[in-house]
Amino acid sequence: MNRSKVTIKDVALEAGVSVATVSRLVNGTSIVSAATAAKIQETIQKLGYEPNLMARNLRKKETRVILIVCPNVTNPYYAHILAGITEASYQQGFSAVMYTTNCDPERELEGIQMLYKGRVDGAILMDGLRDHQVFYNAASRFPIVQCSEYVDTEIAPAVCIDNYQASRDMMAHLLGLGHTKIALISSNNDYVSTKIRTQAYKDSLLEAGLPVDPEYIKLGSSDYSFQSGRACALELLQSENPPSAIFCISDTFAFGSIIAAKELGITIPEELSISGFDDVEYTTMHHPFITTIAQPCYELGRTSAQMLFERLEKHSAETGLVYLDHQLVVRESTAKKKTYLTHQDTDLMVNNYSKEKK
Amino acid sequence: MNRSKVTIKDVALEAGVSVATVSRLVNGTSIVSAATAAKIQETIQKLGYEPNLMARNLRKKETRVILIVCPNVTNPYYAHILAGITEASYQQGFSAVMYTTNCDPERELEGIQMLYKGRVDGAILMDGLRDHQVFYNAASRFPIVQCSEYVDTEIAPAVCIDNYQASRDMMAHLLGLGHTKIALISSNNDYVSTKIRTQAYKDSLLEAGLPVDPEYIKLGSSDYSFQSGRACALELLQSENPPSAIFCISDTFAFGSIIAAKELGITIPEELSISGFDDVEYTTMHHPFITTIAQPCYELGRTSAQMLFERLEKHSAETGLVYLDHQLVVRESTAKKKTYLTHQDTDLMVNNYSKEKK
DNA sequence: CTGAAAGCGCTAACAT
DNA sequence: ATGTTAGCGCTTTCAG
Numbered sequence: 001m002n003r004s005k006v007t008i009k010d011v012a013l014e015a016g017v018s019v020a021t022v023s024r025l026v027n028g029t030s031i032v033s034a035a036t037a038a039k040i041q042e043t044i045q046k047l048g049y050e051p052n053l054m055a056r057n058l059r060k061k062e063t064r065v066i067l068i069v070c071p072n073v074t075n076p077y078y079a080h081i082l083a084g085i086t087e088a089s090y091q092q093g094f095s096a097v098m099y100t101t102n103c104d105p106e107r108e109l110e111g112i113q114m115l116y117k118g119r120v121d122g123a124i125l126m127d128g129l130r131d132h133q134v135f136y137n138a139a140s141r142f143p144i145v146q147c148s149e150y151v152d153t154e155i156a157p158a159v160c161i162d163n164y165q166a167s168r169d170m171m172a173h174l175l176g177l178g179h180t181k182i183a184l185i186s187s188n189n190d191y192v193s194t195k196i197r198t199q200a201y202k203d204s205l206l207e208a209g210l211p212v213d214p215e216y217i218k219l220g221s222s223d224y225s226f227q228s229g230r231a232c233a234l235e236l237l238q239s240e241n242p243p244s245a246i247f248c249i250s251d252t253f254a255f256g257s258i259i260a261a262k263e264l265g266i267t268i269p270e271e272l273s274i275s276g277f278d279d280v281e282y283t284t285m286h287h288p289f290i291t292t293i294a295q296p297c298y299e300l301g302r303t304s305a306q307m308l309f310e311r312l313e314k315h316s317a318e319t320g321l322v323y324l325d326h327q328l329v330v331r332e333s334t335a336k337k338k339t340y341l342t343h344q345d346t347d348l349m350v351n352n353y354s355k356e357k358k
Numbered sequence: 359m360n361r362s363k364v365t366i367k368d369v370a371l372e373a374g375v376s377v378a379t380v381s382r383l384v385n386g387t388s389i390v391s392a393a394t395a396a397k398i399q400e401t402i403q404k405l406g407y408e409p410n411l412m413a414r415n416l417r418k419k420e421t422r423v424i425l426i427v428c429p430n431v432t433n434p435y436y437a438h439i440l441a442g443i444t445e446a447s448y449q450q451g452f453s454a455v456m457y458t459t460n461c462d463p464e465r466e467l468e469g470i471q472m473l474y475k476g477r478v479d480g481a482i483l484m485d486g487l488r489d490h491q492v493f494y495n496a497a498s499r500f501p502i503v504q505c506s507e508y509v510d511t512e513i514a515p516a517v518c519i520d521n522y523q524a525s526r527d528m529m530a531h532l533l534g535l536g537h538t539k540i541a542l543i544s545s546n547n548d549y550v551s552t553k554i555r556t557q558a559y560k561d562s563l564l565e566a567g568l569p570v571d572p573e574y575i576k577l578g579s580s581d582y583s584f585q586s587g588r589a590c591a592l593e594l595l596q597s598e599n600p601p602s603a604i605f606c607i608s609d610t611f612a613f614g615s616i617i618a619a620k621e622l623g624i625t626i627p628e629e630l631s632i633s634g635f636d637d638v639e640y641t642t643m644h645h646p647f648i649t650t651i652a653q654p655c656y657e658l659g660r661t662s663a664q665m666l667f668e669r670l671e672k673h674s675a676e677t678g679l680v681y682l683d684h685q686l687v688v689r690e691s692t693a694k695k696k697t698y699l700t701h702q703d704t705d706l707m708v709n710n711y712s713k714e715k716k
Numbered sequence: 717c718t719g720a721a722a723g724c725g726c727t728a729a730c731a732t
Numbered sequence: 733a734t735g736t737t738a739g740c741g742c743t744t745t746c747a748g
Contacts, residue, residue, distance in 0.1 A: 021718060050475050051742075055742040059724050060724085083431050090468075097423070116408040117411045366725065375735085377736095378736080394734085416742085417725080718748085721746090722744090
């Protein structure tokens with residue numbers, strides 16, 4: 001294994017020109033006479049010369065590499081964003097180094113260090129750093145764009161969907177279907193998206209004159225595990241006063257809920273409506289297909305990358321929130337609230353009715 | 359945004375020592391007196407010094423970065439391998455740059471170039487390069503390990519499961535259940551794994567004295583799409599002489615087949631057995647849970663990375679195939695061939711019986 | 717249009 | 733134990 005050897009000097013020597021000329025040709029920095037250009041090209045081919053990027057980077061103080069910090073790759077949501085980022089990077093002639101953090105603050109820090117060590121020119125953060133100071137320090141010195149999650153949008157831009165409006169849309173759909181007993185399966189992580197979706201759920205209920213019942217709010221695992229969604233739904237469905245609809249802040253929770261309902265012999269959507277969030281691929285792999293909010297993951301990734309390149313190359317310094325369009329996708333897991341009523345239902349509707357009229 | 363500035367020189371000046379001493383302390387290359395060490399540490403803290411990796415890399419001619427070349431990240435199979443690689447890299451103090459190729463030869467080449475350009479020390483290939491010459495050139499000069507797919511295992515090691523044995527195991531399971539009409543849903547890609555699984559299917563049939571019927575072999579899309587699996591199954595199931603079992607070389611094909619069977623009112627596993635391959639997470643998200651071959655994806659990734667580090671740090675040059683254990687996971691999608699028979703079945707069994715006895 | 721030469725920030729002899 | 737110095741391979745003034 002004889003590692004890369006031929007340098008610009010070798011080419012210059014062989015072609016009978018100076019290294020400067022070779023450099024100029026390779027980089028297109030300034031014009032080179034046709035004759036020498038040809039000779040240099042030829043020797044580059046002959047010798048199999050490839051410029052050493054480390055040397056170039058050191059000299060130019062730029063790497064053309066970006067850093068991607070993300071919680072994990074196995075979550076399809078992140079995987080699709082990643083795909084968008086790598087595609088945009090490829091097109092822009094950048095490479096991407098990946099740091100998966102599992103939301104561990106120590107790893108988040110270690111990832112961010114790449115910026116200080118000069119290994120990358122900028123970063124895309126899909127992980128809302130636990131240690132905010134780390135974020136503030138880094139974002140004030142280096143080009144950073146936040147994707148999906150964010151710490152602060154004033155100091156570095158963030159690209160995501162309008163989680164509040166999306167959640168309101170879904171709740172409007174559920175409410176419009178006549179549901180009044182709508183439960184929420186949220187998460188015990190501290191993502192801004194989680195907080196916003198939860199808030200929108202509450203606001204929607206309140207605006208509709210419905211009570212926010214703490215019994216109707218369950219918290220799944222921080223990584224949105226399918227099993228924790230199932231457990232939450234089981235609790236909800238086996239309670240004294242089960243909901244007729246469940247608003248899940250993640251598709252995986254919706255999945256778990258569907259399984260739970262099946263186990264309990266509850267039919268969907270006839271007896272129970274369930275909605276998801278994100279629209280990852282497996283929402284349409286089995287019936288009932290899940291009603292959900294579609295996020296443009298790939299575009300989220302692409303846009304984040306493009307904004308970072310903008311910052312890098314044009315020294316743009318715009319900050320703030322950039323919303324990409326979401327979409328309410330109505331499929332098979334939600335339907336009109338059943339019209340034949342149990343005694344319990346009747347009682348509650350009377351209660352709610354009076355509230356709505358207040 | 360004032361990019362990283364403070365250099366080793368600044369630290370040396372401030373601490374009143376030479377750059378060499380600072381370097382020695384930072385790298386632990388040789389011993390430094392407690393007193394000066396303390397003073398240097400202090401100024402490093404004060405100035406917020408971080409060694410510039412580009413300069414270090416240039417000087418040491420090593421980057422401590424590895425390259426990951428993979429077809430795409432959104433496929434959970436690759437995503438899990440990736441997770442294993444990044445974890446091992448983190449532990450070894452390496453970074454990983456990612457190149458997704460979508461199996462495009464041009465991109466495969468561009469990814470490999472990183473080796474020649476000195477941006478990375480070695481590479482893990484999860485994409486069996488279309489242009490074999492590119493592989494041979496690169497593998498003869500740089501440390502490379504192949505994961506899952508491979509071009510040649512003599513020139514660079516490969517880590518994967520024993521696809522032949524795994525497929526034989528699955529076929530033995532199906533055959534043991536009494537199935538004689540076993541179809542195959544393979545893929546039209548040119549992966550070695552595909553070829554090997556297909557061969558094992560044929561060998562198993564032949565050894566059992568069963569014919570290899572070309573009508574029973576369908577080719578799904580190269581990227582194992584769910585929909586193409588469904589289409590293949592539909593063809594198989596609606597034919598004159600439908601199979602009683604389908605051996606799918608991918609879980610997604612098995613998925614599509616289950617959907618197809620449901621659409622046709624065929625019950626699983628009573629009327630039809632279906633087996634998958636890989637054991638990606640969604641094999642147990644819906645009933646029937648899929649009988650499949652579990653691949654240790656995460657371990658595949660970890661092991662590949664470790665082998666690469668071995669090559670990098672200990673200059674080991676072992677090649678050859680490294681098999682990790684697979685597992686036949688019997689779940690709900692396969693069962694004994696039904697015992698009540700149609701006329702057609704009876705006819706065929708007689709035929710097969712005579713063959714088996716030959 | 718081309719060449720000479722000065723570094724980019726760091727490590728590793730080679731001295732002391 | 734510490735300092736001096738020579739590059740790593742490249743880009744980029746500055747001259748010509």
